[in-house]
Amino acid sequence: MSAEPARADSGTADATPTGQLTPAERRLAADPRITADWTRRQTAETNLRALAGRAYPRVRGMFREPSWVIFEILLPFLGTSAYVLVYRALKAPEEYVGFVVLGGALSAFWLNVVWSMAGQLYWEKSQGNLELYFAAPMSLMAVLLGMAAGGLAMSSTRAAAVLVISASVFGVQFDVQQWWLVCVVFVLTLTALYGLGMMMASLFLLWGREAWHLTNVMVEPVYFVSGLNFPVGRLGAIGVAAIAFIPFAVGLDAMRQLAFPHSDLLVGTPPPEIEALILVAMTVVFTGAARWCMTTIERMARSRGSLSIRWQ
Amino acid sequence: MTGQTGEARRLPPAIDAVGLRRVYDVKPKAVTALDGVDLQVPPGEFFGLLGPNGAGKTTLIKILTTLLLPSSGSARIFGFDVATETRRIRRIMNMVAGGEQSGYGILTVREQLWMFSQFYGLGTREGWRRVDELIEAVGLGEQRLQRVSTLSTGQRQKMNMARGLLNDPWILFLDEPTLGLDVSAARGIREQVLAWKAAIPGRTVLLTTHYMAEADELCERIAIVDRGRILAIGTPAELKHRVQRDSIFRLQVDRLDGGPASLARLPGVVSAALASDTAPDAQHVTVNLVLHEDAALGGVVTALAGMRSQIRSLGKSEPTLEDVFVALVGRGLADEADDTEPMPPSSADEDVAAAHAQAHDPETGG
Amino acid sequence: MAVTEPLSAAVGGIGDPARAEGRGLVDTLRHIRAALLLGWRVESNWADPVLFAIYTVIRPVSSMLLLTVMVTIVGGSADATARTFVILGSALWAMLVSGLAGPAWSVLEDRERYRTLKYLYTSPATFLVLLAGRGGARLLTGAMGTLVALLFAVVALGLRIDPMAVDWPLLVVTMLLGLPPVLALGIVLAAVCLQTRQESWNYPDAFAGAMFLVSGVVFPLAILPDWLEAVGLVNPITWWVAGVRRAVLPDGPSSIGGTGSLWTAVTGTAAPDPLTLIGGLFLTGAMTTLVATALFRGSERRARDRGLLDRTTGS
Numbered sequence: 001m002s003a004e005p006a007r008a009d010s011g012t013a014d015a016t017p018t019g020q021l022t023p024a025e026r027r028l029a030a031d032p033r034i035t036a037d038w039t040r041r042q043t044a045e046t047n048l049r050a051l052a053g054r055a056y057p058r059v060r061g062m063f064r065e066p067s068w069v070i071f072e073i074l075l076p077f078l079g080t081s082a083y084v085l086v087y088r089a090l091k092a093p094e095e096y097v098g099f100v101v102l103g104g105a106l107s108a109f110w111l112n113v114v115w116s117m118a119g120q121l122y123w124e125k126s127q128g129n130l131e132l133y134f135a136a137p138m139s140l141m142a143v144l145l146g147m148a149a150g151g152l153a154m155s156s157t158r159a160a161a162v163l164v165i166s167a168s169v170f171g172v173q174f175d176v177q178q179w180w181l182v183c184v185v186f187v188l189t190l191t192a193l194y195g196l197g198m199m200m201a202s203l204f205l206l207w208g209r210e211a212w213h214l215t216n217v218m219v220e221p222v223y224f225v226s227g228l229n230f231p232v233g234r235l236g237a238i239g240v241a242a243i244a245f246i247p248f249a250v251g252l253d254a255m256r257q258l259a260f261p262h263s264d265l266l267v268g269t270p271p272p273e274i275e276a277l278i279l280v281a282m283t284v285v286f287t288g289a290a291r292w293c294m295t296t297i298e299r300m301a302r303s304r305g306s307l308s309i310r311w312q
Numbered sequence: 313m314t315g316q317t318g319e320a321r322r323l324p325p326a327i328d329a330v331g332l333r334r335v336y337d338v339k340p341k342a343v344t345a346l347d348g349v350d351l352q353v354p355p356g357e358f359f360g361l362l363g364p365n366g367a368g369k370t371t372l373i374k375i376l377t378t379l380l381l382p383s384s385g386s387a388r389i390f391g392f393d394v395a396t397e398t399r400r401i402r403r404i405m406n407m408v409a410g411g412e413q414s415g416y417g418i419l420t421v422r423e424q425l426w427m428f429s430q431f432y433g434l435g436t437r438e439g440w441r442r443v444d445e446l447i448e449a450v451g452l453g454e455q456r457l458q459r460v461s462t463l464s465t466g467q468r469q470k471m472n473m474a475r476g477l478l479n480d481p482w483i484l485f486l487d488e489p490t491l492g493l494d495v496s497a498a499r500g501i502r503e504q505v506l507a508w509k510a511a512i513p514g515r516t517v518l519l520t521t522h523y524m525a526e527a528d529e530l531c532e533r534i535a536i537v538d539r540g541r542i543l544a545i546g547t548p549a550e551l552k553h554r555v556q557r558d559s560i561f562r563l564q565v566d567r568l569d570g571g572p573a574s575l576a577r578l579p580g581v582v583s584a585a586l587a588s589d590t591a592p593d594a595q596h597v598t599v600n601l602v603l604h605e606d607a608a609l610g611g612v613v614t615a616l617a618g619m620r621s622q623i624r625s626l627g628k629s630e631p632t633l634e635d636v637f638v639a640l641v642g643r644g645l646a647d648e649a650d651d652t653e654p655m656p657p658s659s660a661d662e663d664v665a666a667a668h669a670q671a672h673d674p675e676t677g678g
Numbered sequence: 679m680a681v682t683e684p685l686s687a688a689v690g691g692i693g694d695p696a697r698a699e700g701r702g703l704v705d706t707l708r709h710i711r712a713a714l715l716l717g718w719r720v721e722s723n724w725a726d727p728v729l730f731a732i733y734t735v736i737r738p739v740s741s742m743l744l745l746t747v748m749v750t751i752v753g754g755s756a757d758a759t760a761r762t763f764v765i766l767g768s769a770l771w772a773m774l775v776s777g778l779a780g781p782a783w784s785v786l787e788d789r790e791r792y793r794t795l796k797y798l799y800t801s802p803a804t805f806l807v808l809l810a811g812r813g814g815a816r817l818l819t820g821a822m823g824t825l826v827a828l829l830f831a832v833v834a835l836g837l838r839i840d841p842m843a844v845d846w847p848l849l850v851v852t853m854l855l856g857l858p859p860v861l862a863l864g865i866v867l868a869a870v871c872l873q874t875r876q877e878s879w880n881y882p883d884a885f886a887g888a889m890f891l892v893s894g895v896v897f898p899l900a901i902l903p904d905w906l907e908a909v910g911l912v913n914p915i916t917w918w919v920a921g922v923r924r925a926v927l928p929d930g931p932s933s934i935g936g937t938g939s940l941w942t943a944v945t946g947t948a949a950p951d952p953l954t955l956i957g958g959l960f961l962t963g964a965m966t967t968l969v970a971t972a973l974f975r976g977s978e979r980r981a982r983d984r985g986l987l988d989r990t991t992g993s
Contacts, residue, residue, distance in 0.1 A: 023433055030514075031323065032355075032390040032482040036400035038433075046433035053430030056423065057416040064418055067874045071881045079887025082896065086745070089897040090760060092752040115880045126791060128414035131379050132475075136431040137402040217732045219883065220740035228744065234751045302381045305336055305374070462985070 038137075050138035051146040058116075058150025068154060072108075073161045080104030080166050083229045095263045096230070098172045102256055103228040105163035109193050110248045112155040114218045117197030120147055121205040130205075140294050144201055148194040174259045182258045185272060188279035189251025195286030196247055202293035206300065226252060233268025243269055247282050250275050324391035326483050326516035327353040327376060331385035334371050334540075345371040347540035348385070353516060353533075355390070355482075358509065360531030361520040362633060368540040369520035373487050376518070377407050389483060403433075405483045408476035410469070410491025417461030421452055421471050424460050425478065432479040446474040450504055466497030473501055477508055483516040484508075490526060502530060524633035536637055543640045551636045558582055560629040561601040561609065565621040568597045575599065578615055580608025596624055709803035713811020738772035738823035739830050745896055746835055758836075763931055765837050766923055767895035769827040774889070774915060776820025777860035779882035780813030781868035786879060789987075796988035806865065806974055813864045817857060845925040848952050852921030852959060859914035859963035862970035863889075869970075869977035872986060894919055894933025899941070907940040914966050917959035924955060 021029065023042060029035050038046070062068065080100060087096040121144075124130040133143055166172065176182055204214070225242040226232055226249035232239040233253070242249035254275040257266050269275070332349040335342050346368045353359045361369045374380035375387055378398040387394045389401045415424050422443055429439035447456045450470040455463060463471065469489065476484060486505065490498035509515050521527050527534050528548050535545045544551055568574065572584035580603055587598035603609060606628075616623060745768045749761050788795040799805050831837035867885055871878045890896060892910040899910045910916045911934070920934045935941040935949035942948060950958060981987050 023435065024438065027480050028512075032404045035482060036390070036392065036403045038403060042433060046431075049430040049433060049436070053427040056427055057419050060423065061416075061418045065874060067870065067878070071870075071878070071884045075884040075888040078891045079884065082887070082890035083748070085891065085901055086748060086764075086896050087752070089901045090749060090752045096752070111880055123790075128412055129416075131374075132407075132414055132428075133431070134379055135377050135402055135405070135407055136428070137399060137433065138431050213729055213732055217736055220737050220744065224740045224744045224747070229748050230751050234747070299381075302379060305334075305371075305380050 046137060047139050047142040050136075050142035051149060054143045054146025055150035055153075056146075058147065059153050062154050062157075072154060072158045076104060076108065076158060077162050077165050080162055081169070084166070084170050086229075093265065094172075095260055095265055097170050098174065098260055099227075099231065099256055099265075100229045101163060101166040101170065101172050102259060103252055104166060105159040106189070106248065106252050106255065107223070107228060108155045108158040108162065109152075109190060110222065111219070112151045113193050113197035113200070114215055116151045117144075117147060117194065118200035118218070119204050119215055121201045125205065134298065140298070141198070141291055144198040144290065144294075145194075147201075148197060152190070152194070175261060176259055177261050178258060181272060181276070182255065185251060185254045185258065185276050185279065188276055188283060189247060189255070192247035192251065192279045192282035192286060195283050195290060198290035199286050199293055202290055202297050206293075206297045222246060222248060225249065228252075231256065231266045231268070233266060236268070239268060243275070243278065247279060247286075250278050250282070254279070323355045323514075324388070325352050326355045326357065326390055327351060327359075327387070327518065328391075329372075329376070329385065329387040332372065332375060332382050332387055333384045334368075334375060334380065335383045345540050346375075346382070349537075349540070349542055351535060351542065351545075353518065355516055356514045358517045358519070358530055358532045360527040360534040361518070361537050362522065362524065362527045362534050362637070363520075363537035364522055366539075367537040369537055370487055371540075372537075373407070373485050373518065373520055377405060377485050378402060403479075404481060405485065406432075406476045406479055406481035407485040407487065408472050408489050409486075410488035410493075412469070412472045414472075415460045415468075417459060419460055420457050421460060421463070422447065422456045424471065425474055428475050429478050434478065442478060443474075446477055449477075449507075450474045451500060466493050466500075469493055469497065469501060470504075473504055477504075480512060481515070483518065486517060486519045488521055489519070490521070490523065498526070502526065506530065524637075528633055534633070536633075536640060538637075538641050544636070548633065551633065552631045554636060554639070556631045556635075559603045559606045559609070561603065562587065562598065562625075562627045562629060563601055563612070564596050564598045564624040564626070565616060566596055566624060567619075567621050568599065568616075569619050569621070572599050574619065575601065575612060575615065578608070578611050580604050580611055705802065706804065706807055709807045710811045710814075712803070713808040714815050733819060734823045735826050738769065738820075738827035741771055741775075742768040742827050742831060742835075744768075746831075759931060761835070762837060762927065763898075763923075763933075764896050765831045765835060766828075766926060766930075767919055767933070769824050769831060770919055770922060771886070771890075771895055772823035772827055773817060773820040774860060775882065775886045776823065777813060777817040777857070778864045778867060778886050778889075780816030781809040781861065781864040782871045782882045783816070783879070784809055784812040785868045785871045799987050805978065806971065809865060809868050810861050813861045813868075814857070817860065839926060843928055845928055845952065848921065848956070849925035851956055852918060852925060855956065855959045855963055856914070856918035856921070859918070859959075859966040862963075862967040863915070865970045865974050869974040872977045872981045889913070889915060892916070898931065898933050898936050898939070900936040900939035904940045911941065911958075912962055912965070914959060914962040917955060917962055920950070921952075921955040921959055924952060 021034070026035055026038070026042075080103075083100045083104070084097050087100065121130060124133065133140060167174070207214075223229075225235065225238055226246050227235065227239065227242070231253070232242055232249050235242070239249070243253065253266070253269050254272040256263075257269075257272045257275075260266065270278070329349055329351040332346050332351075333344070334346040335344050349368070349372060351372075361372065363369050371380065375382050375394060376389060378394050378401050381395055389405060392400045394401060416427075419427065422440075425443040425446065426439050429443055430436075434442055444456075447453060450473055452467060452470050452474065455467055460468070460471070473489065476486075484505070489505075490501050493501065505517060509517060517530075519527070519530060531548065533545060533547055534551060536543045536551065544554065546554070572586055575581055575584040582602040582604055584599050584601050587600050601612065603612075613623070742765060745764045746761060749764050785795065788798060798808055828837070828839075832839060863885075864882070867882050870881065874881070892899075892902070892906060892913050893915040894910060895915075899907045899916065902910060916934065920932055923930060924932060932949035934955075935945075935947065941950070
């Protein structure tokens, strides 16, 4: 093994305030208490690096196993097409086709949250990665964000593909007046969605393998109450509740209102500006709850000893 | 031998555990995995925990690595409390377990290690440099671009070891790191750990194992653990000395007039008995000798010369750590913790034990 | 604890030459039964009301409501016939999705979660048979979901089914003939999942979503362009759904045929009669089963060649 550079001995460390030590110097300091004492900047940098590090396998995986092109783009496009044809068979107004296309595109993110975020920590525990994450000095929130960022790469590709292809094939005409608001709403939808995903990831970790079943309750039921293929306002009180609690419902409705501002079919829901504020609140609440959950769950898992027990 | 430098002596203990207890609330009956463990390991020591499956070794390591809270008692790593100062501890420690299947199969060895380097705050370039360095050091140079899912068991463990050394931890926890590895791979792992420790003085290693030879080879001090308690702590030599007060030799001669009794009468000889594994038609005589001290051997050799007996072989029997364990607990190291049936001893072991028993009552307490 | 007595020859122990050669159909049937039982134990959730609610009530009913609301809100251009058409098709969908997901999720679960895939594979039981058995168990669970959804539709959505008018023989035959091709399609997905990573959990759902387009579940095939309608006509699910519809609602519209459809243009009939439905289901089902078996064998061989059977994946 190659010789390590000379360690910063205690004399040098005393002469230089520890806040000015480089990470390498801190790592090789003569006193573990120096090594353990990180600055805020080092902590923040580590968490950012951890985020990038955790996103890395997901992004790499996209290119190393291309089956997702069929199952994440082609088949979802066909599924969206089926709903479009239902409306065409019913001779529904053309706006409904646009609603379906937007719903199909945005559902990519919801599915990513449900399938690749919610149960992910449980999978990590199952593989033995979770205890390594807990034993490392980064924040687990950084790991969750990294998972989200990595998954976002594939979801964005799917969403864009479904949107562009479906809109082209079915001749959907979007009439966006406020592009800046569309972008803001879109970003807020993602932050709220992935904030919810992080919260669910920590809750699933607590509930163990039974929580995997909850993933199944979050697809079709959420599609229904969120108005995947129809304006959620048509569901009355159920739609209102969905707007209040499900970021997918809020984001989708806001995007529809902005894409079809002159449609009189989008009734019964707040205007997009209000829905943007709802998304902000959701982001804050879900992200805060995720952070609280992770801390609590780590404490509970350490107390119960379930961090490394696969079957719990 | 303890590896402590002057600087290390000023540091708080690498491990300081007082009254550690851990009870798992499982059905039908709660399990006490640790039952009041006191342990202090100074900085720079290579310390071993030796015990059978279910002894509590992994539970202790999980508490010390902040993955598990103790039910009562306290533990500190370089002065940092494992219950409340987890972040600081995680910055100065790392862990490697045997049989780890962690990681992402889709990544290459290099990418996998780089990912973990980011978790420990290494810079992007520094991370790659450190990863490449460690890959060469552990002997995975040819596999660096191979996907993790295609590695053999030994290669995967080398990768895990590299991961454990990424951040140059002040204390490295090894939980049965050679479990399931072949002789060559296991030796490689041990050499890597020793080399790393030698390269950076002051680093502490806590190793848990149920391989006596591994503990004997690597550890400066060993704690023997069973049923959640530490039964004895000491250097390997100290522990072995606990169960052996007399010198035991196995002597093979071409003939012995008067049989073993002729040797038993000699000064300094506690007992002499024929070895039970001698074949009836053998052209030699094998005797197990128990002497008060090694020096008495001279008299035996002189007497044999007088009897015109030619010595074919002479060997000293050293107790093993398993002997230590058996003496302390009353069963073999390979037995499960809740299996009260002792391992049947070999015939040679029976002879030694019988010879020893003739002169002394064995001490069974801790 | 020592094993003191070797297995007797009566149970295939030492001295029984059949132990290495197997006992053909007897073994196969036993393996199917074991796989069904295993699948049932793993999948069935009768004892847990939450799981029962999720799989057997919430999911199927939600799928149905999604489509029913779509039809309802369009208002004047939709009629009760369209609603009935959609409701019946979407109720069947619960069973279809379960059947598609069964073998695929079994591969993923056994490989990633339970880490038993390699042990199952190296057992004397035929791997394909085991997967089919596991899929069959999930299919039966899905059937419960279909029944619950139909019950909900009758109670809450105004679906009118006259038991006296139901063509029970056609229903039984269609259901029985429809199960193998559904499982076969699930086997195709399992073949894909043998090659892909852990993230393939949602592949069955994606596949089922695509099947929506070419199976006449929620709209008649006549709406599709001719080439897509042709794809739908070789899809056994189309015949299965049409057969069940015809059996349950003999006077209702069929998903096959109709004005402007390829079927009508080629055969001259408005819709297939029951015998034609059975024949179409049998032929397309047999073709699908053969193709699925061949695809699975190929995937299995590739997985063995590349050492994929005992890997764990994940990102």
